[in-house]
Every structure is written in C-alpha cells, then in structure tokens.
Amino acid sequence: xxxxxxxxxxxxxxxxxxxxxxxxxxxxxxxxxxxxxxxxxxxxxxxxxxxxxxxxxxxxxxxxxxxxxxxxxxxxxxxxxxxxxxxxxxxxxxxxxxxxxxxxxxxxxxxxxxxxxxxxxxxxxxxxxxxxxxxxxxxxxxxxxxxxxxxxxxxxxxxxxxxxxxxxxxxxxxxxxxxxxxxxxxxxxxxxxxxxxxxxxxxxxxxxxxxxxxxxxxxxxxxxxxxxxxxxxxxxxxxxxxxxxxxxxx
Amino acid sequence: xxxxxxxxxxxxxxxxxxxxxxxxxxxxxxxxxxxxxxxxxxxxxxxxxxxxxxxxxxxxxxxxxxxxxxxxxxxxxxxxxxxxxxxxxxxxxxxxxxxxxxxxxxxxxxxxxxxxxxxxxxxxxxxxxxxxxxxxxxxxxxxxxxxxxxxxxxxxxxxxxxxxxxxxxxxxxxxxxxxxxxxxxxxxxxxxxxxxxxxxxxxxxxxxxxxxxxxxxxxxxxxxxxxxxxxxxxxxxxxxxxxxxxxxxxxxx
Numbered sequence: 001x002x003x004x005x006x007x008x009x010x011x012x013x014x015x016x017x018x019x020x021x022x023x024x025x026x027x028x029x030x031x032x033x034x035x036x037x038x039x040x041x042x043x044x045x046x047x048x049x050x051x052x053x054x055x056x057x058x059x060x061x062x063x064x065x066x067x068x069x070x071x072x073x074x075x076x077x078x079x080x081x082x083x084x085x086x087x088x089x090x091x092x093x094x095x096x097x098x099x100x101x102x103x104x105x106x107x108x109x110x111x112x113x114x115x116x117x118x119x120x121x122x123x124x125x126x127x128x129x130x131x132x133x134x135x136x137x138x139x140x141x142x143x144x145x146x147x148x149x150x151x152x153x154x155x156x157x158x159x160x161x162x163x164x165x166x167x168x169x170x171x172x173x174x175x176x177x178x179x180x181x182x183x184x185x186x187x188x189x190x191x192x193x194x195x196x197x198x199x200x201x202x203x204x205x206x207x208x209x210x211x212x213x214x215x216x217x218x219x220x221x222x223x224x225x226x227x228x229x230x231x232x233x234x235x236x237x238x239x240x241x242x243x244x245x246x247x248x249x250x
Numbered sequence: 251x252x253x254x255x256x257x258x259x260x261x262x263x264x265x266x267x268x269x270x271x272x273x274x275x276x277x278x279x280x281x282x283x284x285x286x287x288x289x290x291x292x293x294x295x296x297x298x299x300x301x302x303x304x305x306x307x308x309x310x311x312x313x314x315x316x317x318x319x320x321x322x323x324x325x326x327x328x329x330x331x332x333x334x335x336x337x338x339x340x341x342x343x344x345x346x347x348x349x350x351x352x353x354x355x356x357x358x359x360x361x362x363x364x365x366x367x368x369x370x371x372x373x374x375x376x377x378x379x380x381x382x383x384x385x386x387x388x389x390x391x392x393x394x395x396x397x398x399x400x401x402x403x404x405x406x407x408x409x410x411x412x413x414x415x416x417x418x419x420x421x422x423x424x425x426x427x428x429x430x431x432x433x434x435x436x437x438x439x440x441x442x443x444x445x446x447x448x449x450x451x452x453x454x455x456x457x458x459x460x461x462x463x464x465x466x467x468x469x470x471x472x473x474x475x476x477x478x479x480x481x482x483x484x485x486x487x488x489x490x491x492x493x494x495x496x497x498x499x500x501x502x503x
Contacts, residue, residue: 019395026399035352037343044297101292104335174405178398182383188370188401189380189470192486195405200493 005068005079007172008162013057013065013082016183018050020159021067023179025078027172032071032134042076042129045109048102049080049125057084057123071168073136075111076129083122158219165205165214173216174198180220181242190244194225197242201229208233260329267324282319289331290315293338299395307342314341363403365390371481380472380482404483457492464489 009024011017022043029039046067053065066081106113106127114126161176163169174195181194205214210233217228223244230237263285269278290311298307318337322330346352369390373381381389387397453461463469463477464485471489475482 019398022395023398037346037352040297040299040346041343043299047296101289101331101335104332105293105296105339108336108339175398175402178401182394182398185382185384187380187382187470187472188386189374189472189482191383191401192405192471192482193464195402196486196490196493199490200497203494204497 003070005162006071006164006168007067007069009065009067009069009176010160011065012062012157012159013050013053014062015051015054017065017159018047018054020176020179021050021065022047023175024067024161024172025069027175028069028071028076028168031167031171032076032131032136034076034131034134038076038129038131038134041109042078042131045106045113045127045129046078046080048105049078049127052102052125053080053082053084057082059085071134071136074130074132074134076131076134077126078129079124079126081118081122081124083118083120085121085123158217161214161216161218163202163214163216164212165202165209169202169205169214170199173202177218177225177242180218180225181244184220184225184244185223186225186242186244190242194242197240210235263330264324267322267330270319271322271324279319283315286315286319286330286334287312289334290338293335294342297339297342299393307345310342310345311338314338317341359399359403362392362396363400363407366392366397366400367404367483374472374482380470405486453492453495457488457495460485460488461492 007024007028009021011020025043025046026039029042034042050065050067053063057063057065063082063084066079068079068081070077070079103113106125109129110127111130112126112128116124116126118124159176159180161173163172177194177198178191181191186194201216202214209229210231215228215230215237219226225242227240227242228237229240232238263282266278266282266285269275270282291308294304294307294311298304314337315334318330318334321337322333324330366386369386370381373385373389383394383397383401386392387394390397392400460474460478463474464471469477471482471485475485478485
C-alpha cells in the first residue's frame with residue numbers, strides 16, 4: 001500500500017514558491033511540536049532540495065515542484081519531486097569535481113536521504129529526519145481514493161494543496177495563504193482576513209467536504225487570490241476570491 | 251546550486267593542503283581559509299536564516315571551517331567541501347543546542363511578533379491604511395518570511411485570547427456602537443444562505459456592526475478600527491468571534 005502524505009503541495013517551481021513550501025513545513029512543525037532546531041533542520045534541507053529543482057530541474061525554465069510531507073511518530077519525512085532533470089545521482093559521487101553545496105547540506109541534516117530517478121523523467125529526493133519528540137498525525141485516509149496516490153497535474157500556475165482536515169490543516173493553510181497573499185501585495189489588514197478565512201475553511205472542512213482530505217487550489221494575481229476548495233459533499237468545489245483593492249503595488 | 255570547486259582548482263586545493271598539513275605552512279592555511287570562507291558564509295546564511303544575529307553565526311561557521319581544515323584527510327581523495335559541510339553544520343547545530351537556542355527562539359519570535367504588531371499599527375495610523383508585508387519588512391529591516399511568521403504568531407495569539415476579558419479601551423467603541431444600535435443593519439454576506447439572517451439577531455449589536463462594516467460597507471479592519479476608536483487587533487478578534495458564533499448558530503439551526 002502506498003504511503004499517504006499528511007500534506008501534499010504541488011506548485012510552480014519558482015524561487016518565490018520555496019517560501020510557500022517553508023511556510024507549509026513550519027506549519028507542520030508547529031502541529032507536531034518540533035523544537036526550533038528540528039524545524040530549522042527540516043526547513044534548511046528541504047529548501048536546498050527545492051532550490052535545486054528551481055535552478056536545475058527544468059534547464060532554466062519553470063516546471064512543477066511537488067512536496068509530500070509525512071508526519072509519523074518520532075520521524076518526519078519529506079519528498080521533493082520534479083518532472084524534469086532533477087538532481088542526478090552522479091552528482092553525489094564523492095570524487096566528482098562539481099560538488100554542489102545542496103546535496104552535502106541535505107545529507108548532513110537528515111538521518112537518511114535517498115535520490116531516485118522517476119520513470120518518464122524527473123527526480124525524487126526523499127529526506128528522513130530524526131525528530132524523536134514529534135507527535136504522530138493521522139495520515140490522509142486514501143485507501144479508497146486513487147486520486148490521492150497520484151496527484152492530478154495542477155492547473156497552470158496554481159498552487160495546489162492536499163491536506164488532512166485536522167490539526168495539520170489548521171496550522172498549514174493560514175501560513176500558506178498568508179505567504180501567497182503577501183506576494184499578491186495584500187495589506188496586513190487583508191492578510192488578517194485571509195487568516196480568518198483559512199481558519200473558517202479548516203474548521204468547517206469536516207462537515208462540508210466529501211472525502212477524507214481537503215483540496216485547495218490557489219491562483220495568485222496582484223491583489224487577488226482565487227481559491228477553489230473541495231471536494232464538497234454536495235458535489236463540485238467552492239470557488240471564492242480574496243481581494244485587496246486598496247493595496248499598493250509593492 | 252553553488253559550485254564549490256572548479257575542476258582544475260581541486261589540484262590547487264590539494265597542494266595547499268599538503269603544504270599546510272605536511273609542512274605546517276601557515277600561508278597555505280590562510281589561503282585555504284580565504285578560499286572557503288564563502289562556503290562558511292553560505293552555510294551560516296542558509297542555516298541561520300531568521301534568528302541568531304548573523305555575525306555570531308558566521309563566527310561559529312568559521313570555527314567549524316577551521317576545524318574541518320585541521321581534520322581533513324587529503325589522502326582519502328574526497329573533495330574538501332563534502333567533508334567541510336557536515337563539519338560546519340555540526341558546529342552550528344551544537345552551538346544552537348548549547349546556547350539554548352531552541353528555548354530562546356520562541357521568545358525571540360514572540361518579541362518580534364509584538365514589534366511587527368506595533369509597527370503595523372504605527373504605519374497604519376501614519377498612512378491611514380495598513381501596510382503591506384513588503385512595507386513592514388522594509389520598515390523593520392526584517393525579511394519577508396520573518397514578517398509572515400510574526401503575523402501568524404499575532405494571529406495565533408488573537409485566537410488564544412479570544413476568551414480573555416475585553417480590554418477597557420473598548421469603552422469608546424461601545425458607546426459609539428450603542429448610539430447606532432437602533433439603525434437597521436441589513437446584512438448580506440455574499441453567497442451565504444438565508445438561515446444567516448435568522449441567526450444574525452443573536453449576534454450582539456457591536457459585532458453585528460463590525461460585520462456590516464467589514465462585509466457590506468467593505469471597510470478594511472484598520473478603517474473599522476479608526477471609526478470605532480479601537481485597535482485593528484481588537485477588530486480582528488471581534489470579527490473572529492462573530493464568525494465563530496455565526497458558524498455555531500448556523501450549524502445548530
């Protein structure tokens with residue numbers, strides 16, 4: 001049986017989206033009670049893997065970046081995936097002259113790091129962290145739901161999230177949406193509204209979604225976040241726009 | 251990814267190591283330190299991102315670099331960087347553990363959250379509207395991520411203190427709301443169904459007014475705060491309370 005992540009992110013592999021990944025990880029760290037050093041280790045190693053995708057996987061152009069987070073008792077695992085060129089394991093060979101800093105950093109901060117080529121192109125970096133005090137969280141219950149195992153390709157340019165609708169969603173979604181709102185030049189006023197909206201979405205999720213997971217898609221435009229939330233019990237998805245018409249363009 | 255050693259440079263590095271480790275040539279050591287300082291600096295920046303004063307961390311990283319220079323075994327043929335990175339990171343982690351950083355950080359984050367909250371109020375009062383994250387980051391000389399973390403901390407704090415007694419500064423606002431109490435506050439939350447209207451009566455007048463200002467008049471939280479002479483944080487808190495109440499009421503109904 002495929003292991004189901006607690007949080008799954010699929011987003012355009014751009015430098016600014018690494019911040020979004022970091023916010024999601026910080027949210028996970030808060031909900032499983034990692035200490036500041038553990039959180040820093042996870043954030044630093046995963047940032048390296050993501051930066052590698054941003055800079056090298058697609059030969060200078062932008063392609064999808066996928067991040068899965070598994071929170072198990074005493075251990076956090078994060079998988080970073082691309083569908084381009086990715087990290088080539090030969091870069092790992094110790095006598096290779098072109099040693100980048102990213103891979104040694106990942107190896108130094110993880111208990112185990114595994115680099116795998118994907119059939120059909122792309123690379124998967126699986127990072128396991130020793131976090132002895134981490135609480136375990138319910139995984140997304142996806143046995144009857146093949147869509148969870150293989151994420152659909154994201155709509156062009158959107159940030160897609162799959163979350164177990166529990167403590168982890170309450171901790172991750174407000175952070176992720178705040179980071180996106182900040183990028184969309186929202187004023188801090190409106191970000192406070194966005195945080196409220198995220199709280200409402202996650203609090204109401206159990207009653208109103210049909211599956212065992214919450215799917216959130218976000219399209220970011222200046223002063224405008226367009227959200228799709230689902231799958232609704234009544235069928236379809238809920239679409240909403242969070243706007244800030246007043247903010248400055250910076 | 252940062253390229254640490256160009257192919258041809260490897261031999262040069264190995265030669266320097268031989269001069270330093272075999273002959274005790276201090277010039278060679280100096281040269282090695284100078285060559286690898288960018289590595290130490292890069293690691294300090296990556297690992298230390300938003301906390302410790304950067305200069306302290308850089309010093310710890312440099313210490314790690316010196317350690318790595320002394321312990322590196324050139325004969326084994328591994329590039330120096332693959333040995334130095336874990337050594338330098340190990341030094342920084344140990345420093346964090348020993349200095350109680352894991353304990354300090356939450357406190358530092360708390361202080362920063364208060365700083366961000368105050369700066370937000372100050373800028374909002376000065377400019378008549380709330381600042382963006384970029385403006386706050388610039389004003390406080392923090393990076394964007396630190397400001398977002400702080401906003402989240404402020405938000406979490408608001409959530410926790412929901413049940414706390416209302417601050418006395420509310421007094422003015424209360425009177426203002428009372429004076430408007432009789433006004434017909436027709437309230438429509440876009441796309442929400444009619445059951446809402448039935449439960450709105452259960453919401454206290456002041457909260458109802460704030461909901462109205464926020465969602466019907468489409469005022470910002472700062473503007474509402476100014477009209478009611480309360481802080482933006484209080485507006486946020488009251489909004490949250492009424493939204494929660496609305497949810498409970500609609501679910502009960």
